[in-house]
Amino acid sequence: MAGAMTRYDPAAIEPKWQAFWEQDDTFRTPEGSDRPKTYILDMFPYPSGAGLHVGHPEGYTATDIVARYRRAKGYEVLHPMGWDAFGLPAEQHAILTGTHPRDTTTKNIATFKRQLKMLGFSYDWSREIDTTSPDYVKWTQWIFLKLFERGLAYQSEIPVNWCAALGTVLANEEVINGLSERGGHPVERVPLRQWVLKITAYADRLLEDLEGVDWPNSTRIMQEEWIGRSEGAEVRFDVAGHDASIEVFTTRPDTLFGATFMVLAPEHPLVESVTTDAQRAQVDTYVQQARNKSERDRQSSKEKTGVFTGGLAINPVNGAEVPIYIADYVLWGYGTGAIMAVPAHDQRDFEFATALGIPIIEVVSKSGTASDIPLQEAMIEHGVAVNSGKYDGLETAEFKERVTADLQAAGKGRARVEYKLRDWNFSRQRYWGEPIPVYFPVETEGDPRAGADFTIRYDQPKAVDESELPLRLPELDDYKPGEDPAGVLARARDWRFFQKNGKWFARETNTMPQWAGSCWYYLRFLDPHNPETLCSSELAQRWLPVDLYVGGAEHAVLHLLYARFWHKVLFDAGVVVTKEPFKKLVHQGMILGEDGQKMSKARGNVVNPDDIVDAFGADSLRIYEMFMGPLEATKPWNTSSIAGVRRFLDRVFTVTSRAAPDAEPDDALTRLLHQTIRKVTEDIEAMRFNTAISAMMVLTNELMKLEEIPSEALGILAKLLHPFAPHAGEEVWELLGHPPSIQREAWPAYDPALCEQDEVEVPVQINGKVRARITLPKDANEAQALAAARALPNLAAQLEGKPLRKIIWVPGKILNLIA
RNA sequence: GCCGGGGUGGCGGAAUGGCAGACGCAGGCGACUUAAAAUCGCUCGUGGAAACACAUGCGGGUUCGAAUCCCGCCCCCGGCACCA
Incomplete structure (x- = not known):
């Protein structure tokens, strides 16, 4: 292997290793061992038509590093991905083009999945879930029935912004001076029958249990203030x-x-x-x-x-x-x-x-x-x-x-x-959401489907029987909101009205808000194909809570509060045994455009991950996003900086080409290797990925100075690098003559004793100013330090004639002489 | 207005009481090349020939020693905003 020319070619090696992992099933979640578990979760994306944004891989790379690291540390790791696929954009697209939201969603999911696979994330794809699939909707509706049974879902006339001209309810943001933002039509506050969830019944528990979670302080405070006791x-x-x-x-x-x-x-x-x-x-x-x-x-x-x-x-x-x-x-x-x-x-x-x-x-x-x-x-x-x-x-x-x-x-x-917390308005008069599984008696003289007059007894709601779930959406030709405040589904008369035992009934025509599916998806990942129950209790006991949850701070209250609420309801229903769903939470910071502004189409400063992968490779994108700065910080994109990261990976392959299987690391290299293992290990644990990468760069720069590089050193570099740059890590490991996959190798250990230098260089200050440096044995005492300092001619001159008033000796750190 | 986070070279950042600027980008110089790119090496806070002085938003304080701790102020970002 030594001397062989090994040019780094991500376009070749990245697809190669992605195919290997898929065929090898490398990332399937192991089950049933007695190893400790870790559940590492990303906030799953809404699959928009624009495809993946560079902000997505930031959090996803962070969790992927932790997942790969923990596997190497011997944990059983659950690291899944799915799609939060109900939502307004697909419906708006349907209104404009007539394309069924399901078709748009399917297409967008395919794009997102291709892009995520292109980036080499170690998801267990056998657990992929889609909140819009009937399989999943069934259990979202099932949870709604639990809420209904427990009196936590009720109907209420609540004032909404109703615009008669547009035939729809508007959000507060869409109303300006009493007129609609679009069109300038008058908007009235009218009471409208809505389904409401009684989150206020859980206000105290939602507040108290914040004590026990490892969350950013700012997010906890936001939730506290939102609840506003x-x-x-x-x-x-x-x-x-x-x-x-x-x-x-x-x-x-x-x-x-x-x-x-x-x-x-x-x-x-x-x-x-x-x-x-x-x-x-x-x-x-x-x-x-x-x-x-x-x-x-x-x-x-x-x-x-x-x-x-x-x-x-x-x-x-x-x-x-x-x-x-x-x-x-x-x-x-x-x-x-x-x-x-x-x-x-x-x-x-x-x-x-x-x-x-x-x-x-x-x-x-x-x-x-x-x-x-x-x-x-x-x-x-x-x-x-x-x-x-x-x-x-x-x-x-x-x-x-x-x-x-x-x-x-x-x-x-x-x-x-x-409390400031209000009960949660759970009704939307939209198409692309989960139908609320409730129906009502109808008073009518004829067939309401054929246009007979009818009165719906909204005061007598009945739960759809569990055996009839999922209650599917009807097919429609037109998804536009209409004149009927009951919502789009009210126009699907054949779906809305049905007869049972000779009596007419009407289905609820409101759908659930987009938050519904994301309130419990972390549970379905544990048992994604179970037809009997939303999640077996053994699996819930084994895997909950989520050990690490990473996502944007924009979800600090709504999603994270709603999910906690449902979790507590499911706790009361005996489905889960932990009080809280997410133990540790981290928010990745926003990535701004190269101009320091928020990325947006209008500004033309959007960076597309496909272009970056084409130009530099997925590993460079991953490392760059982790190297930009602290994970939580807001930071501007800079394409030329990726070139530097790419140069680092090029050098990793350059040093690999100089592998010498029989060479032994000398003392200095041994020390650097142990120091690097320690630094990278500690930094991954603390999620300080930028400084971990810096440490690997330092090691690589040192290796560049050697003609013959001990293979052992390169193997350690590959193992440390692989969570960050998995394709490059696998490739280097293979080039060194090892069988794949590097993911099955144990994380390297370090010896603290070998991290220490025998001699340390200590700055000597006179009156707080650094005037010289002395080299001392690492465990030197004050007397030795002082003797060494006095031996320096320039210091002796400076101290001449002045009595030493005070000596500050911090072992191995500093000697400060006050004269 | 209130709450939270932040302000360090040309840029992203590192250092959380002990040598400010690790690592990287950009720049400068050199090697290789007919040349350029790539690569490799050196250099790179400001002033100064140097010794040295100054320098982490501004002003004060604590300390032998402060980017780091304390007090006051300015600015930027995020959230909430008539919650009785």
């Missing part, structure tokens, strides 16, 4: 002159004596009854305006507006009469949709009171006495109660407890916990 009190204010009361939620019951008015959200049902005739016209106008604004528009203007209803409420702590207003800064969706307003201690209430000339009463003070001058802004900090009757002088925390207890005793309130 706050503790406070519910307080009841009676309405003067009515047999009614207003419930409010407050985190500051200690400020009750400062409540100088109340505010109802415009949607609040009591608005109607508390409004006096004199105020009715004004109130109606305000309510109408608020209704036609989208939530986003309501929140975009910070200016406080509102009107007096004419009604008065009684403050339960002191019997004071306070005016009741309506204002859109109070949100119908949070708390009780009504507040007690304390302008002295809440900035929003302060602004509203100032704008409308409402009195401001200070009830909390830093000093313990009320201010002499009017407040310029709300004092929101805690302090000591003033102007609060018998509670005066109490600290905020103690006041809260006492007044809450007193209110409870008086039947006027109680402690309460509130």
